[in-house]
Amino acid sequence: MPTRAAMERSKYLKPIAHRILVSELWRFTRRSVPRGVALGMLAAFLVPVGQIFAAVFLALPVRANVPIAAVTTFITNPLTYPFWIAAANHIGKFILQMDAMTAGQPINTQMQSEFGQWLTWLVREAGVTAFGFFVFAIFFAAIGYLISSWGWRWWIGRKRRDRLNKILGERSGDGQ
Incomplete structure (x- = not known):
């Protein structure tokens, strides 16, 4: 892990170092940790x-x-991404009820090539999957925020x- 001084000297971080190296952004507090979890899930x-x-x-x-x-963005790493793609596709289809819809056949169905049919299918599935990822982002960001804030409260209370x-x-032992 690079030191703060090394990050301040970095030619890539120099233009934004005054913003990113604020100590408030690196402290673990009851407000900043749940925000970080939620934003990490959203970006993931x-x-x-x-x-x-x-x-x-x-x-x-x-x-x-x-x-x-x-660190929270690693929920979607290269090993788990195929699972998330399949799950997002299923959630998107479920919410949008894509299986229940009957797509109308275009007039020139016979003239459409196999590549054209595949491309139409790919665009439809990509849209459904993107919607599923949007639903996951909102859901997991909210759940991550709640769980991390409750976990923080439990940890500090303990x-x-x-x-x-x-x-x-110690006091009861002193009095006896």
Whole structure:
């Protein structure tokens, strides 16, 4: 992992270093972590290539945690992407009810080549899959935000409870 000074000196980051190296974007707080998770999920499903860069640049204006936003994009990695494509296609078809629709046959069906039929099918499936990815982006961003904020609250509550039990245990041991 490069140091802060190395990132400040980088010729690629120099124009935006003053924005991306703000310490607020790198702290783990109860507000920035859920924002980072939500933006990472959103970028993971909406941007097919360069999800990490998209998540980082989305994190800047909303003060989300940059490392969390970048790491969360790995939910759609090259190994899991075929699964997500198939799932997005099924969800898109289910929501749009594409199987229930009967596509009208064009007048020149006999004149359409096999390549033309394949291209028509590909465009229809790509649209349905893109809609499925949009649904996934919204759904997983919302769920990720809620789960991470609840998880943060649980984790901090557990730490406080353990600290309080330790303090009460020391006090009760002193009085006896």
